[in-house]
Amino acid sequence: xxxxxxxxxxxxxxxxxxxxxxxxxxxxxxxxxxxxxxxxxxxxxxxxxxxxxxxxxxxxxxxxxxxxxxxxxxxxxxxxxxxxxxxxxxxxxxxxxxxxxxxxxxxxxxxxxxxxxxxxxxxxxxxxxxxxxxxxxxxxxxxxxxxxxxxxxxxxxxxxxxxxxxxxxxxxxxxxxxxxxxxxxxxxxxxxxxxxxxxxxxxxxxxxxxxxxxxxxxxxxxxxxxxxxxxxxxxxxxxxxxxxxxxxxxxxxxxxxxxxxxxxxxxxxxxxxxxxxxxxxxxxxxxxxxxxxxxxxxxxxxxxxxxxxxxxxxxxxxxxxxxxxxxxxxxxxxxxxxxxxxxxxxxxxxxxxxxxxxxxxxxxxxxxxxxxxxxxxxxxxxxxxxxxxxxxxxxxxxxxxxxxxxxxxxxxxxxxxxxxxxxxxxxxxxxxxxxxxxxxxxxxxxx
Numbered sequence: 001x002x003x004x005x006x007x008x009x010x011x012x013x014x015x016x017x018x019x020x021x022x023x024x025x026x027x028x029x030x031x032x033x034x035x036x037x038x039x040x041x042x043x044x045x046x047x048x049x050x051x052x053x054x055x056x057x058x059x060x061x062x063x064x065x066x067x068x069x070x071x072x073x074x075x076x077x078x079x080x081x082x083x084x085x086x087x088x089x090x091x092x093x094x095x096x097x098x099x100x101x102x103x104x105x106x107x108x109x110x111x112x113x114x115x116x117x118x119x120x121x122x123x124x125x126x127x128x129x130x131x132x133x134x135x136x137x138x139x140x141x142x143x144x145x146x147x148x149x150x151x152x153x154x155x156x157x158x159x160x161x162x163x164x165x166x167x168x169x170x171x172x173x174x175x176x177x178x179x180x181x182x183x184x185x186x187x188x189x190x191x192x193x194x195x196x197x198x199x200x201x202x203x204x205x206x207x208x209x210x211x212x213x214x215x216x217x218x219x220x221x222x223x224x225x226x227x228x229x230x231x232x233x234x235x236x237x238x239x240x241x242x243x244x245x246x247x248x249x250x251x252x253x254x255x256x257x258x259x260x261x262x263x264x265x266x267x268x269x270x271x272x273x274x275x276x277x278x279x280x281x282x283x284x285x286x287x288x289x290x291x292x293x294x295x296x297x298x299x300x301x302x303x304x305x306x307x308x309x310x311x312x313x314x315x316x317x318x319x320x321x322x323x324x325x326x327x328x329x330x331x332x333x334x335x336x337x338x339x340x341x342x343x344x345x346x347x348x349x350x351x352x353x354x355x356x357x358x359x360x361x362x363x364x365x366x367x368x369x370x371x372x373x374x375x376x377x378x379x380x381x382x383x384x385x386x387x388x389x390x391x392x393x394x395x396x397x398x399x400x401x402x403x404x405x406x407x408x409x410x411x412x413x414x415x416x417x418x419x420x421x422x423x424x425x426x427x428x429x430x431x432x433x434x435x436x437x438x439x440x441x442x443x444x445x446x447x
Contacts, residue, residue, distance in 0.1 A: 017029060047068055047069065047070050047075060048068070048069050048070075049066065049067070049068050049069075050066075050067050050069060050428075051064060051065070051066060051067075052064070052065040052066075052067060052431065053065055054080070054083045057160075057161070059435060060157065060435060060436070060439070060440050060441070060442065061084065061440075061441065061442035061443075062083035062084045062442050062446075063079060063080075063081065063083075063416075063435070063440065063442055063445075064079070064080035064081075064083065065077060065078070065079055065080070065419070065431065065435075066078040066080060067423075067428065067431065069428055072427050072428055072429075073425065073426070073427060073428075074423050074424055074425065074426055074427070074428060074430075074431060075424065076420070076424060077419060077420045077423045077424055077431065078420070079416050079417075079419045079420075081413075081416070081442070081445050081446055082446055083442070083446070084442045084443060084445070084446040085446045085447075086106070086107070086443070086446060086447055087447075088103045088104065088106065088107055088447045089406045089407060089408060089447055090406075091103050092104065092403055092406040093402060093403050093404065093405065093406060094402065095402060096371065096372025096373075096401050096402055097123050097197055097372055097373065097375055097401070097402070097403065098196060098197060098372055098373075099372070100119060100123075100403060100406065101116050101119060101120065101193045101195065101196060101197075102193045104116060104118075104119045104393075104406075104408075105191045105192060105193050106191050106443065107408065107410065107443050107444045107447045108386065108388070108391070108410070108412065108441045108443055108444035109190060109191065109441065109443045110149070110150045110153050110387070110441050111146050111147070111150045111386050111387050111388070111391075111441070112146070112190055112191050112192055113139075113142045113143050113145075113146040113192060113194070113195060114143055114146060114147075114384055114386040114387070114391055115386075115391065115408075116192065116193065116194065116195035117139055117142075117143055117195050117277070117384055118382060118383070118384040118386075118391050118392070118393045119393050119395075120195050120196060120197050120198075121276060121277075121382045121384065121393070122380050122381070122382040122393040122394075122395045123197040123375065123395065124197055124198065125380045125382055126375050126376060126378055126380055126395060126397050127197070127198075127331065127375055127376070128376070129198065129326055129328070129331065130326075131198060131199045131200075131277075131325075131326065132199060132322055132323045132324060132325070132326065133278070133320055133322060134203075134319060134320055134321070134322040134323065134324050135199035135200050135323070135324040135325065136277045136278045137277075137278065137315050137318050137319050137320070138200055138204065138315075138319070138324060139195055139200065139277050140277050140278065140279065140282070140311065140315055141185075141212070141311075141312055141315035141316075141319075142182070142185065142186070142192075142194070142195070143277075143384075144308040144309075144311045144312050144315070145178055145181060145182055145185075145308075145312065146178075146182070146387075147304065147305075147308045147387045148178050148219070148305050148308050148309070149175050149178035149179060149182070150387035150388075151301045151302075151304060151305050151387055152171045152172075152174050152175040152178065152305070153171065153172075153175060154301055154387075154436070154439045155167060155170075155171040155226065155298075155301070155302070156168045156169075156170070156171025156172050156175065157171075157436065158298070158433075158436035158437070158439075159171065159230070161432050161433075161435075161436050162236075162239055162240075162432065162433060162436070164229070164230075164236075166229060167226075167229060167230065170222075170225055170226065170229065174219065174222055177215055177218055177219070178215070181211060181212065181215045184205060184208070184211055185204065185205065185208060186201070196325070197331065198325050198326040198328070198331050198332045199323070199324045199325035199326055199332070200324050200325070202324065203324045204319070204324075209316055212312065212316060213316070216309055216312060216313060219305075219309055220309070223302070223305060223306065226302055227302075230298070231299070231302075236295075237295060239433065240293065240294040240295035240298060240433060240437075241291075241293055241294075241295045242293055243293055243294045243295075243426065243430045243433050243434065244293055244294040244297075244422040244423070244426075244430065244433055244434035244437050245292055245293050245422070246260065246264060246292055246418055246421055246422055247264055247292050248261075248264040248265050248266055248292070250264075250418070250421055251264045251266070251292075251418070252266075254414075254417050254418045254421065255414045255417070256389070256414065256415050256417075256418050257389030257390040257411055257414070257415070258385075258386070258387070258388045258389025258390070258411055258415065259297050259300050259301050259304065259387075259388075259389075259439075260297060260389070260415055260418070260437070260438065261389065262286065262287065262288045262289070262300055263288070263289045263291065263292055263293075263296040263297045263300050264289075264290070264292040265288055265289065265290045265292070266288070267286045267288045269286040269385055270383055270384060270385035270390060271284075271286075271385045272286055274383065276382075276384060278318075281318065282311050282314050283310075283314065284307045284310050284311050285307055286307075287299075287300050287303040287304060287307065288300070293437075294433045294434065294436070294437040297437045298437070301439075304387075329364065329368075330368075330373060331373050371401050372401040372402070373401060374399060374400060374401055375397040375399070375400070375401075375403075376397065376399060377397050377398055377399040378396075378397055379394065379395065379396040379397070379405075380393075380394070380395055381393070381394045381409075382395075383409070386411055387439075388411040388412050388415060388439055388440070388441070388444075389411030389414070389415060390409065390411055390414075391408070391409065391410065391411055392408070392409035393406070393407075393408055393409075394406075394407040394408070394409070408444075408447060410444040410445065410447060411444070412438075412439075412440040412441050412442070412444040412445045413444060413445045413447075415438050415440060416438060416440050416445060418438065419434065419435065419438065422434040422437075422438070
């Protein structure tokens, strides 16, 4: 990494990184954290430093926890990230605005549609456009389906980490139902790249209403199973109650959002307080609790699944006929999108026009696909309510066909900062329950 020294800055040795002078400027050698120093501090004391992860079934992916323990009590906890770094934010700056969707959908891989929606809403705000009504309702339905699948993974993995294999099989069984439905609606189970700037990739498939209603019917019969298995179960309650306690003032100081914040008593849900995609037209509740522990977060997420099903039912009634992409050929690729004989892509009429009738249309199509569209200069920040909290997109445009800067306020990254507050002073065994209650996804943390 080469840098030019700032004018007036000190040119002495850097206390944090070794450096050497080269023909290209000063080169710094940046090494890892202060782990040796941290471990050395406890040497000679009745304290032990243990590593939990990064390859551990209870760390929700590649999360490493450095725990200093005294007996069974956690004295100090440090989360260590960076094992899944993808560089997605930087990669987006080398792609067109539309191609960015393919990258951001891979960040929080359990909630890809929220990343797509947040990114596209930010691009649309820069463009000064709004997706058609049908596309917005479609987006809401997809996001709420995705919220259900994400919360089911929380239930499944959280249960497994605490010893309930039945909970895991139930959770993944029901998640399959959601993924089947998402595949029917978008063509893919995960990483859909379906929500695009200006609308969605294509219209709803034939027979979607019956499929969605059947899914709601199945979930209504299966959700009570979780109450039977967990909610009133003495072992589950004793394992989670008064564990991972984080009150409201702690949440606010650490920037924690989503179910963790609502489990501490604050009804902060962006779908209600800063509505987007027409959420203000939907009737649903924002569940809260004042218990602020792992058990409250479990109950809250379970109730959110019920509320998501309620929203999906309303989506079916609100789905009005109309386009699913903005009618602007300079932005939408392609604005004339219809389902062809192959089940996807353009209609034969559109292909015939650009390939055989209009050279101008062909040139425009070629440039739109290869170069993309210009976005007016400016910067925006657009947040959406993901299953883990406030997911915000900060986009900067210099007026070109590619983003100048993409930065994401990722809820898993922010919420993970609460881990020491949740675990220090508790038992080592409770660390597992605390991590599960945060429900972090490392794809979003290390983006």
